[in-house]
Structure formats: structure tokens, C-alpha cells
Amino acid sequence: MKLSLPVAGRRLFATLCVLVASPVLAGNDATLQAYVDAERARAVAPPLSRGVLLQRGSITDIRLSPDGRRVAWLRERGEQRELWLRTIADAAPRRLLADTPAKSLDWSRDGRWLLLRSSRDLQAVAVAGQGGTGRIAMFEGATALAMLDTDVSQPAAVLLVEREGPAAAPTAWRLLRVDMRGQRTVVWQDPQRIVDAILDVRGRLAWLQRMENGGLVILRVVDGKPRPVLRCDPSRRCALRGMAADGTPWLRTDVHSDRSRLVRLGLDGRLDEVHSDPRRIADIDRLIEDPVDRRPRFVAYRSTAAHLHALAPDDAAHLAVVQSMLPGRDLDLQPGVGEGAHWLVEIRSPQAPLRRWRLYDPSTRRLSPLLDEQPLDRRTGGPAVALPEASLARPMPLTWTASDGRRLHGFLWLPPGLDAKRAPLVVVPHGGPWNHWKPEYRSLSQLLANRGYAVFEPNFRGSTGHGRDYMRAADADFGNGRVQRDVVDGTRWLLAQGIGDPDRVGIVGASFGGYSALLGATFEPDLFKVAVATVPPPDFGWVLRWLLRNPEALEVSAVVPMETWLRGQGIDVTDKAMMDRLHAQSPLANVARLRRPVLLVAGGEDRRVGVAGVIEYAARLKLAGKDVALLMDEQAGHDGGTPLAREARTYLIETMLHRELGGAAPAAPDAELRGYLRRNLRLPGTLVP
Known part of the structure; x- marks a missing residue:
């Protein structure tokens, strides 16, 4: 339905669009009044049913392959959750699994396997006939396993942390490499609780984060010997985020800062800032990393308004193109790597419970449709009527x-x-x-x-x-x-x-x-x-x-x-x-x-x-x-x-x-x-x- 507003209403509406899309906050009378006037000038919204307003989307997770050529997603259909795959060159998606308990998914580094994670286990699914589907790790039982990430040193392996002994008094912690057949390799064993780890390109432990005396300690591992580099108070954020070519890691932290920011941790413990909120308001909401080497490429802030920043000039140029085609939207990205790689662009809005996904081709600088979430009735799981975005509150x-x-x-x-x-x-x-x-x-x-x-x-x-x-x-x-x-x-x-x-x-x-x-x-x-x-x-x-x-x-x-x-x-x-x-x-x-x-x-x-x-x-x-x-x-x-x-x-x-x-x-x-x-x-x- 097309809304018809008087001239004054259209002007107020234009003012509101600028205010909502910009970092300006309603902290003064003029700004707040402009918003109030713009909302008052809109058409009264028709009553919408509870079922429509409580609807949810059907996609629970979606991931672009590292080479940017395929997209996989989990879709709810009634009581079932399905796994779907689409090759970008082929417009027709195919269903890989008709029923899975998985709630999230990821790709192996070589793009040949999909990793399906549920609260109970981790399964590997062969994408193109390399051996079917199999459970490679259990998250329940006497020992506790937690997945850290995919292993950047291997074509197809994940890093897990395993606890030995009861939760109240564990006797040891192990860092494990697990391949797609479930084969386990102990990378490191420690009497202290292992929190995170970074491996070098040869698969050796380079950086370790563990609990010591109630605090977090980041250690550099040289010739198998851990050396403390940075100690973090447990009330502070202190998360390892991959390693640069010179051997220094990235860190998402608020150490020596009020707000969470992205820094490089020097071998001497020095923190060099890479990025923080230019508005000086928000903590980092999310880091978007390279799917192959895990280096940070984009930083997202979403405390008051959605802002996305690129860390490299080429990425910044492409981000500007995408943002110009989708102005005022809350965007999330998954960049592919290599020749012919696409990016996956997720589009969100406070006026829409459903997300949309588009493919961005860096070589042509064009967006193309990929997938729109279909509305599901929260109660029945069946199709629902789409919400009229123009009638919703902003x-x-x-x-x-x-x-x-x-x-x-x-x-x-x-x-x-x-x-x-x-x-x-x-x-x-x-x-x-x-x-x-x-x-x-x-x-x-x-x-x-x-x-x-x-x-x-x-x-x-x-x-x-x-x-x-x-x-x-x-x-x-x-x-x-x-x-x-x-x-x-x-x-x-x-x-x-x-x-x-x-x-x-x-x-x-x-x-x-x-x-x-x-x-x-x-x-x-x-x-x-x-x-x-x-x-x-x-x-x-x-x-x-x-x-x-x-x-x-x-x-x-x-x-x-x-x-x-x-x-x-x-x-x-x-x-x-x-x-x-x-x-x-x-x-x-x-x-x-x-x-x-x-x-x-x-x-x-x-x-x-x-x-x-x-x-x-x-x-x-x-x-x-x-x-x-x-x-x-x-x-x-x-x-x-x-x-x-x-x-x-x-x-x-x-x-x-x-x-x-x-x-x-x-x-x-x-x-x-x-x-x-x-x-x-x-x-x-x-x-x-």
C-alpha cells in the first residue's frame, strides 16, 4: 500500500529517515521533536494480529563457503530443520539433509565439508560425495568439549577444548585437533583451564589463553614453552582473534580502554589500536573475519545505531558500493576469498523480523538476489502473512x-x-x-x-x-x-x-x-x-x-x-x-x-x-x-x-x-x-x- 502524506508530513518523514540512519541521538528537544512530529504525520497503522507480529523467519543460520562460490543454510520447516546448499553458478538449491538437530553451521577451510553444531554434538557433512555424514565430537558426557574454531593450519579440521574430570574439580584441559573422520590429535595439555588458542600455519600452538588464579592470561608459546605476555582482569574483555603474518595476534579487548576495541598484541605486551568506535559511544558488536586466515576485515558497532567499518582500503571501497545500494540498512557481510569469489550480504531492519540476503560480486560491483526469509507462524510453523513494513514503528x-x-x-x-x-x-x-x-x-x-x-x-x-x-x-x-x-x-x-x-x-x-x-x-x-x-x-x-x-x-x-x-x-x-x-x-x-x-x-x-x-x-x-x-x-x-x-x-x-x-x-x-x-x-x- 502506498502512503499519501501532505507536504509537511513528507518533509518530517525525510527528516526522520536522516535521523534514524545517522549516529545522531535524540538527546535534545529539537531532535526528539522532529521524530515525534514525523511519526505523528504517518498513517495510523492497521491492527495486526498477534500471530503476524510474533512471526519469525525460517532461516536459523546461513554461511558462505570460504571460496565465495557456495552458500549453505539451515531452514526450519514445521518440526524439522533442513540443510540446504546452493552453488552460486546454479540458481537451483538442493537439500542435503531433511532433518537435523543442528542450530549452527560452518565450513571447513577447504570448503569440502559442512560442520553442523547442536547442543549435543558436532557433525561433518560432505558437500560433494567425499564420504557422507558423521558425528566427529560429542558435547555431552563425563568430559566436556567446546568448539573454538576451524583449524586455519589444516584443510579440514576443527579445534576443540576438552575437560578431564568433574566440572567442580577438573584434573586437566586438552586442546584437540579433530578431522572430518573424528580422528583426534592432542595439540596441547594443560593443568589450567584452556580458554582459547591460535595455531601457526604449520599447525603448532603459537598463542594460548588460559585461566590462572582467577584471571585470564595470554601466553606466547615458543618451542613448546608458554611465556606470559598479557594478563587480563576477568571483568575485562580479552578475546584472541587470529594471528598476523608477523606472528602477533589480534585482540578484541577493553584492556587500557573504556570501550571494547580491536588491537594488535605485541610480543612485549604492548597493545596497538587497530579500530575503535569513531563516535566514541559503542563497544565492538562483531568482528567479521577472513574465512581462510581469520584476520579481521570488518568491524560492526550496534549499541545505538548500526555501523559497519572496513579495515582495508579495497574492502572499504566495496563496502561503500554495497551501502550506496542499500542505504540506511543494517548490514552484515561474509566475504569470500579468491578469484570469482562473491560476498554474502545480509539485510536487517528494526521494522522487519525477516532478513534478506544478496550476493555481491566484487569484480562487477553488482548485487544479485539470493534468498528472502519466508515468514513462519510461530505457533504452527506454517507460512504466515508478511508484515507490512510501512505500518510498523521506527x-x-x-x-x-x-x-x-x-x-x-x-x-x-x-x-x-x-x-x-x-x-x-x-x-x-x-x-x-x-x-x-x-x-x-x-x-x-x-x-x-x-x-x-x-x-x-x-x-x-x-x-x-x-x-x-x-x-x-x-x-x-x-x-x-x-x-x-x-x-x-x-x-x-x-x-x-x-x-x-x-x-x-x-x-x-x-x-x-x-x-x-x-x-x-x-x-x-x-x-x-x-x-x-x-x-x-x-x-x-x-x-x-x-x-x-x-x-x-x-x-x-x-x-x-x-x-x-x-x-x-x-x-x-x-x-x-x-x-x-x-x-x-x-x-x-x-x-x-x-x-x-x-x-x-x-x-x-x-x-x-x-x-x-x-x-x-x-x-x-x-x-x-x-x-x-x-x-x-x-x-x-x-x-x-x-x-x-x-x-x-x-x-x-x-x-x-x-x-x-x-x-x-x-x-x-x-x-x-x-x-x-x-x-x-x-x-x-x-x-x-
């Missing part, structure tokens, strides 16, 4: 000043065609808390905007993506303290700018965002009229201690044990005074103060937030006579469970916000959804008459 990056003077970041989503001042406002803190909102599609924010709500997503201090000082500024104050004050300050600042109806403000979040929602409703009832908390920790200190006792959640990554990492963030779960303070400020300890309705959502298989804590909190609210509803699915995990479970959660959010804030009423549930709610809505509260 998020705007924001900056505002907290009450203590710190500049903070976030995003604002306004419903098209409506008066922002009259719209109910929904605040959506992110989970983590060590995480951040990025400029990308989010189904909940789009759904809320489509229902007429203004949506505010604060990246409070403690968030990642904006530098070490920004993250560390939380200072472990995760109760009803400084971090929560950022959420409140940002909400009040937006209201003062004429965004949202002050009498109709709600707060919705998941995980730590759900905890923040409960804090808001408990301690700021005059501001927040309703709270929805999905898989929330009612007591943040308690859930941290629970996590450390849970073997399945002992590590936040494959790098640093969780307890060590928490201490690096200033949180010591053995510090009684700190834990007592977090408890005293928790929603669980302040049930009597709550006077706003609350919807809780929990999962019986949640391995991040123990369901017992959520149930206890709901029971205390019920006994105290509070307005509480609880949706508890015994089969759901921390990610929300099945598509039906997620739609049920969304329906209840719509219902709760409609009742308390006066937004659009939800479409009536069908029979399947009603049945799910009958089984799992354990406390209906006043949601169900």
Missing part, C-alpha cells in the same frame, strides 16, 4: 541525563499516526542485567506500538555495549537503588518531553527486566500503574546464589566461571551485608508495599531463575490480598517455552495493559489458546472474571 535512539548527571542511552518506539502525548507509555527494561537493547526488530515492542502504546527501552547503567565505565557504574546497586533509579529517571524525563500520558504508565520486562518491573510497581506506584514480570527473580541476591548452586548455570560463558565473573562486576555472593541489602530492597521483602496489579510468568524448566522463588512470591502476594495473576507452564524454560506459550504470555500482557492503561483490547483467543490458559493460568487474579 525505533529512535535516545540519550538522557540521569538525576546524578550520567548520560544514558535507550530507544523509543512510537505508534504511527497517533499523538505521543496522549498515548499510554510502557517501559521495557532489558534482561541480564549485563545485556543491552540494540537497533533491531523486537516483536513485543512492535506489538505494543501497534496497539497504540509508546514504548521506552532504557539501557540503564550496568548495560553492556556502551563501554566498561557504563557497565561498571552500576556498582552492584541492583536493588531499589541507582540502576532502578535510571529506569525511573528516564521514564520521568520522557513524560516531561511530552511522550506518554503520565496517568497511564506501565512497566513490562523479562528476567532482570521482570525484576525491574516488580521494583517499579512496588516502590514507584504513583508512576507505574501496572507491572508484567516474565521469569523474574523476586530477590536478585537469592537468584545469584541459586545460580551458583545450579551445575547447569555455573558459567556465564565458556570463558570465566560465573562466581569469578560476578566478583569482577563488584558482586560477592559471600558478602552478607551486600546480600542483606539486596534482599531488603527486593520485591519479595516488600510485598506489603505493592498496591498495583501484577502479572507473573514462570517456567517449570527455567535454569536461570528458579521457579520456586516465583511461586513463593506469588503465594505471598495472594495471601496479602494483592491483585496478582500467575501463568506457570511446567514445560517452559527461561526463553518462554513453545510458540503457543509465548502467544499466551503476549495475550495476557495485552489483556493486562488494556485493563489498566486503556490500550487496544486483545483479539479473543482461539480454542487452542483458551485450552492452554485453562491449564497454565494458576492464579487468574482479576484477569479472568
